[in-house]
Amino acid sequence: MSCTFRSTTKQGQYRLPCRVQWNDPGAQYVLVEKEKLPRFPFSIDQEGNIYVTQPLDQEEKEAYVFYAVAKDDDGKPLAFPLEVHVTVEDINDNPPTCPSAVTVFEVQENEKLGSNIGTFTAHDLDKENTPNSLLTYQIVEQVPQIPVDGLFLVEKFEGKFQLGKQSLKKQDAAQYNVTVEVSDKDFKTLCLVQINVIDINDQIPIFEKSDYGNLTLAEDKGVGSTILIIRATDADEPLTGSSKILYRIIEGDSEGRLEVDTDPQTNVGYVKIKKPLDFETAPISHIVFQAENPEPLVSGVTYNASSQAGFWLIVTDVNEAPVFSQPTFQATVSEDAPVGTKVGNVTAKDPEGLDVSYSLSGDKRGWLRIDSTTGDIFTKALLDREAESVYRVQVVATERGRSSLRSTSDFHLILQDVNDNPPRLAKEYTGLFFCYPLTAPGSHVFEATDDDQMSFRGHHFTFSLGSESLKKDWDVSKINGSHARLSTKHTNFEEKVYDISIRINDGGRPPMEGTVSLPVTFCSCVEGRCFRPAGRQSGIPTLGTAVAILLITFLVIGIILAVVFIRIKKNKNKNNVEDAQAPEATPLRS
Structure with missing residues (x-):
């Protein structure tokens, strides 16, 4: 047997449109659960009428199955149980709900009209695909209303958001709060949508001035020194890749003498010396900078002259020491090379074009000499690899005239071995x-x-x-x-x-x-x-010789003692004689 009942959330007892009846009078009716439920919301009276005793919710349970049993006075079943099916029909008892407290969409500044920003989807707990769960969407408020109200549209049934009037600019507003009214046939709910405007790189950096004038520096200005501060600004969103500025030297510094460091917070550029300046090769240079963003520009926007600036770099001459063609020179020669053999050559040039004189320093063994004019190095003594396998000296280049500035370079002479040592x-x-x-x-x-x-x-x-x-x-x-x-x-x-x-x-x-x-x-x-060396080993005495030496030593000591004793006795006797011959002392009288 099947019954249909519309769901309700109201308390009370409602009669189902279905009834059971036994042919003989006096039958007792009871209901028996087919499945164990947290609650059993049905009852039956003695007329066979079935009632709903508790509120039913279609969203909680759509159907119930149980048994109706007829019993006699003794409680014995009069027939097989009758299976009862109750179907709960849905009613519109649930309002729409928002997907979250705030739904967030993002849109770029250059989005075209009609572009899809995102889809807003609300929920309804009523039965799906019925009029009770059919939802509609409508925008009821836009905050702020800048530059105009009605910037956004929402599709009535699908909830798709689109740009409705014009493209957005973050300079106008970085964020919009849109209130959406979601309705079914009986209820309305207000939901909040937040639309963030994403900045795009549609603004180029612009220098505060295009000409930074003339800058005069001595060619010995220290590497790492800051020589100029430059600045450009960018109207894109601060502290993003669209507004960050990198400075690039595009003209006048093919040698890479300069570099520019950028302060990431202020976009100020610090021009520094990266390599030594050189009056002889580049006394005057026109340096041109390009200010650029790490992020690429949007289509249709290009860098122009506003993103460029320059200055004149004037380098003054400073008397500099000669410069060797390499920091270390190396040569190889056999250790048996004759005196006067040429073993190598060094070269140095004076930046001012003065003549250079060469000399050696640290030639501790005196093995080498150098031609002061040509830089040729010769041996001036026999070499010995076993004494030093790599002979290291310093070559000194001194400019002739002016201040006689000098510089040094290392010269390493590698000695090749010959078989000149006996085993x-x-x-x-x-x-x-x-x-x-x-x-x-x-x-x-x-x-x-x-x-x-x-x-x-x-x-x-x-x-x-x-x-x-x-x-x-x-x-x-x-x-x-x-x-x-x-x-x-x-x-x-x-x-x-x-x-x-x-x-x-x-x-x-x-x-x-x-x-x-x-x-x-x-x-x-x-x-x-x-135990001991052989008896006749040179320099080592035998036992007999040792005993003789010992006896002689004792004899010498005895003679010395005897002489000393005799001399002491003689001196004592002499003193006694002198005392006997001395005059008798006369006492003093007053």
Whole structure:
């Protein structure tokens, strides 16, 4: 069974246009929920009439389904439950609502008439696509009404906003507050729309004056100095890309000597020296500035002469020191170059065109000389890469005449190595020893090196004994390119120091050979360590000699003490004799 009831928000009991009835009298009627609801707004009387007991809201629930049951006096069902469908019809009980407290649209200054600014959409909780939810829109107020009222239009049913009379200018008003009346067939609601006007770059910067006159500066004016302040203004919105001004030098400074910094708050331009000025190359220049915006101009607007200004820069001459063609000069030469070899050349020019004289400074080893007129550099002594692989000196250029100003540059002479150093021992070997008496042949390892570069050493030293006489007692054998082993050939050695001469060849081009001496000591040992040098080792006394020296020392000390004792005794006796011969003293009388 189906029933239809119009929604209502009023309290009270309303009879539905539907009724249930059992054929036999005395039946009891009850309603049973088909679904569990927060509230069940229906009841039934004993006549089978169904009532609405609470307000219904179509927006809350559009339909209800429940059962009507007929029971006898004992509460037993008389038949199967009857399913009841109640449909709630919508009524216009909800006013339109605004989408937000304030709806914000933006529009550029140059928007054309009829341009779509945005769509305003209100809401209605009544059933969609029915006359109860059909909304209409109307603008009822514009604030401010500048330059005229009615600047905006809104489409009646869709809510589209458009420009209605003319394009906007932010100078007139930066913001408009528009009140929109939204209506359905019974209700009206007022909503607020805020329209912000966005500035566009339709104004060019204009200089306060086009000619900043003449500016005279000495050519040694410091880099970074501010030499001029310029200013242009822009009528676009302040502190935006449309009104910010950048100054560009478009004429008269091809060398990039100047730059302009802009104060972002005031748009004031500070002209500064970026590179040193030069009287000799640009004594007079006409500098022209262009004032521009970071944001591009709108179509149809271009920069013109109002955005340009200039001044005359006059540079005066200052006596300047010579200038080297480069800050550092470098040359390479073999370390065995003969004295008088030309190794390089330096050049410097005086800005005023004066002649330049060259000299050297810091030539601590006295290896070089320079031609004072040409700047050619020669060796004046033999070079040595092992002493200094890169020889650094300073070249001084002095102008001839006037104030004799000077400037300096570095000269680096790189020395290429030649094989001019014989091999030598890598360290001093003073602790080589064998325990005496030698019970079995032994050996010691030693290392060789030289002062030349690796490429000349070849890493392949060869080793041999320094004389034929050593071969009967000793043997030297190569371990690798830098190490060798000195070995005894027998055990019959004396307790002393042996100096073994060894020849070491580096195999270079040309080969270099050095003879070194390895001292090897045969000595008595205690727990594997040399107790003392051999008895006849030069410069070291034996035990007997040490005892004799000690006895002699004691003897000398005894003689000295005896002499001193005798002299003291003689002096004492002499004093006694003198006392006996002295006259007897006469007492004083008054």
